[in-house]
Amino acid sequence: MQRKDTPLAMFDTHAGAGMYDLTATPSQKTGEWKVGIGKLWGSNDPDWQPLLSIIKNINGDTDKLGYYPGSPLLMAEHLRIIDTLTLCETSDGPMKHLRDNFGNQRRIHIHQRDGYEALIALLPPKGAKRALIHIDPPFEQNDYAHLYDTVPKALHRFRQGVFAIWYPVKTRASALPFVNKMRALVGDDEKVLNLSMMTGLENTLAMNGTGMFIINPPFGFEAHIKKRIVKLERLLKQD
Ligand SMILES: C[S@@+](CC[C@H](N)C(=O)[O-])C[C@H]1O[C@@H](n2cnc3c(N)ncnc32)[C@H](O)[C@@H]1O
Structure with missing residues (x-):
């Protein structure tokens, strides 16, 4: 999206903390990072270098994996x-x-506010004809209902927006109702791209995979990302 020289408005509706300390108790307790970024860390594969160089940078250009970036930092x-x-x-x-x-960066606006409600209020973006909207909810309580309500409204307010909606995958089948409903709500006029990856054995008790439903994917993105997802799935697959 940044190949063009025109302004891009980025939104992160569920921002989180921006950065995570992998040495702190919550990360140590789950150890999830070891079968995720832990497996990529140290790789020389050029496909992962854009991400790895950001992580190296926030760890003071050392080889130690201490801090891990959340979506706000990656976007920033x-x-x-x-x-x-x-x-x-x-x-x-x-x-x-x-x-x-x-907080001290002029082009970054921080709102303590419901991300669904804010998205509808803030679209179309001021001063930009293009937007990347990242939606990464905790998927608790009413998040599915909020997505079904908010995304069509937001799309109506800004048809050309690129929406990247993360969703959890327990089994491929259990994630299908969400994907099908989103597809139906978005309608046939919009191009959508559904990406998913299974790294654990399918069962309905845990999150064994991850998905992203993208509305209006940028030109060329599908070929670019699919090749990397296949490779990443192979690398992260657990026994
Ligand atoms: C899955 S985490 C986001 C992770 C983040 N995007 C990242 O990559 O690091 C979800 C976050 O959404 C926040 N949250 C929950 N409900 C929200 C809402 N309605 N509006 C905005 N944020 C919300 C939670 O406090 C939590 O920090």
């Missing part, structure tokens, strides 16, 4: 002088980190 790293980034988060803890890490 790509901000050009003509772009903006809007971060929404409701919880006080992550909000404090967002303010500490990004």
